[in-house]
Amino acid sequence: MSPGPYFERHAQTFVGALGRLARRPLASALIMGVIGIALALPLLLQLLVQNARALTSNGADAFELAVYLKPATEEAAARTLASQLRGRSDLAAVRLVTATQGLAEFREHSGFGAALDLLAANPLPHVLLLTPAENSRGSEALQRLQSQLKELPAVDDVQLDTAWVKRLQAMLDLLRQLVLSIGALLLAGVAVIVGSTIRFEVTSRRHEIEVMKLLGGSNAFARRPFLYSGLLYGLGGGLVCLTLVAVARYRLDPAVRALTATYGQDAGLIGLGFELSLAALAAAMALGWLGAWVAASWQIRHIDPT
Amino acid sequence: MSPGPYFERHAQTFVGALGRLARRPLASALIMGVIGIALALPLLLQLLVQNARALTSNGADAFELAVYLKPATEEAAARTLASQLRGRSDLAAVRLVTATQGLAEFREHSGFGAALDLLAANPLPHVLLLTPAENSRGSEALQRLQSQLKELPAVDDVQLDTAWVKRLQAMLDLLRQLVLSIGALLLAGVAVIVGSTIRFEVTSRRHEIEVMKLLGGSNAFARRPFLYSGLLYGLGGGLVCLTLVAVARYRLDPAVRALTATYGQDAGLIGLGFELSLAALAAAMALGWLGAWVAASWQIRHIDPT
Amino acid sequence: MIRFQHVHKRYANGRQALADLSFEVRAGEMVFLTGPSGAGKSTILKLIALIERPTRGEVRVAEQDTARIRRRGIARYRRRIGVVFQDHKLLEDRPVFDNVAMPLVIAGRPRREIDKLVRAALDQVGLLGRERDRPLELSAGEQQRVGIARAVVAKPPLLIADEPTGNLDPQLALEIMMLFKRFNDVGVTVLIATHDHHLIDAAGARRIELTAGHQAEA
């Protein structure tokens, strides 16, 4: 078999598959739509988680740990401790609020005003405000950090700024779990959809395959058109998916802006980016090809002409 | 046509459809699986929103509004205002913290201790802590409430307890939008899946339908088996969906408990309940029947024997 | 029973299958349709069964202008005609019994009656005992006979058959032809397209000969 006819045959088969899809545009579009939806959902959720994480790392104030030093601690010792902590890899920033600064801030905000001048001594301790490094913001990491800090001799108490942190973290954890489960389900779904579509196509072209086999066509020969169909379904589904993600991004943008506004920011949704889009497309095509390969191989091997 | 054979025929057709599904168990299971997944996702997300809402209404403290009265306000006037506010339908609870109570609390928590006894006058204002009614916790409703309260003559300032409220609300809004979009997408997906499955079945049994029509079978006669197939796909998909929801509930429960723990509660996920489960099942069957009806009617009308 | 008047049939691809054809088959008659391959025999039978529609001219069947029968009426109309198809048109995934029973099931006959009639029909084509076989497990001639049994099972007043003995050996072909004759004897109108001149001679019935869509009555 010369390479000429071989290539020619592949090209012909590909065009044939394209032609078949085009001949029943509604059905093809529907299948691609379903694949697109199934691929878009995990991407959308991933996008959500990604954006939520970006938000919470911008809104770093939410992650502050307040370390209250023992009342007896000298300011110099507090400074030393602060610079020691700055060496830790799991902390992004360390800010020292000395007792004097604290009192000054309190005077401004509390409404007690000059009344505080009456105090014999400053009752406030020095406080270290810590921002954990980005990779140490999980609720477990935070708790570990908290207990480690508590054991330092100079430290009186360590408090997470608000329950908000824990809640957000727990929510993100939940969401991430959800994304993983849903993503796995839906990717399996895509393979199943392509597979069962191809399976039906093989069934509905059973006669044709029988005839091909009777005339001396190999299984590979009979399978080829279906592989191209699968590839095309994947490609179409991938394009639908990217479109859906783009539309969803556009539609959800106001809601996200409202959310970021609560952090005093004005940032829209982060998109998929070119590389991830391309990867999604490639994955869709690979899934389509694979689903088709499995379904067609299995079916065709079991078609025996009579 | 006597009613006997008519019923007999329906029963036979139903059994026939069941038999066809059973004859290719893998394919049937896969299709039902896909339908189940597609139905389960919106239900799961709905469950999530529902649970989130339940959580935030239990964790009512998160929703407190602090109303600072003008320093000159008498305690009696503060009490009058409090009981006036209790009459509002958009408030669930109103707690008055008088300046004296405030100072006592402050003395306990701030570390200033006896130092405060030196103060000539209590610098704190009376404060009203408000819990909005459940239906007035949207961020808009809260803002409206806030600006209304600010206009009261006795009021100095109104603060939402933390930014947390806004954030949670914004997140819930986002999630609700997401659920609506995803739910609509997926329900359409189910109809499409059933429809295109039936479409393929009709195609692969095209010869049979042609023969039936040649022998004087009406379109309705040819369509009947496919309607039963659609119904069965729906039923199977619905059962898969309920199973998936139950499994997901079981798997997500720890994460949700971790989340509720941050509210100092210990509550797992709220389930679907019997009625909603039944409704989901009925909806699945209806979708299956409908998808089959549309696909089969359309296809069968266009099969003309030659 | 059947009357073609100036019937023309041009298929969608432009091929002229029938040109100004007129003939009549009276109720109770038995008539053969002959002519070379591609002369238009199957086309005539398809016009009668409403599988195709004439381009021009009138096709009357049982005193009814078939042009008047629209979509919804076709099913009922076809139930009154028994058709033997040139390519059998059996359902390959259903046993012989179900195939033969199909016209009765469609007509909504009760189970007992169906049982009896199907057995009788299979007996007449020599296939009693093969009820549970599937068409693919039958030889071509056996399949053809199943098709014949299905056409006669509901005892229709009009029977049309397209090359019903093409896959049968001469002796069996004669038997089948005698079966058609027996139906004709009890009043059924029979129209058969065939190439087999010996059978026509044996049956001694009228013959309509076609050449390229024209009649050449012999």
Next chain:
Amino acid sequence: MIRFQHVHKRYANGRQALADLSFEVRAGEMVFLTGPSGAGKSTILKLIALIERPTRGEVRVAEQDTARIRRRGIARYRRRIGVVFQDHKLLEDRPVFDNVAMPLVIAGRPRREIDKLVRAALDQVGLLGRERDRPLELSAGEQQRVGIARAVVAKPPLLIADEPTGNLDPQLALEIMMLFKRFNDVGVTVLIATHDHHLIDAAGARRIELTAGHQAEA
């Protein structure tokens, strides 16, 4: 070329189609296979084309024990045999040209060659000019001839045909039989199952007569 030795064939449903059948067809011979409906003619051709396997006994084709040919070898083996099927086995959604070209496409022949060979084959069965029609737009006899063109297009050394003239009028049947004879004249081994005794007489070739799976050489 073909040698059956004590071949038995019992189908899965228990039906005994062939019982202890032995015969030989020498290379370059032309042989007819006759016998009543259900005698086992198609079964023999199916054993040769490896569509079925014998229950017992040996089927040798072209000096090769067919029992030795496993899954992967079947495709290549079939490419060397031209088969005319009793039910045509055409692809209904492909034009006549594609149907006839199929064996050449499968063999990976270049486009130009395919074009030439397909036209030549269609010419031989009298269907030149119908390349773009689809099988459903052909009469039964025309379909049968497309099947014959497909069987001969790749010029296989062995040609087997199952009732190739069942749907043809007597004159066309004779022409087709002469076509097979011409192939036989240039060295192709030909085995034809048929009911048509006139044709056998006309072709004057050897005849193997079957009765219920047994040979009854005449």
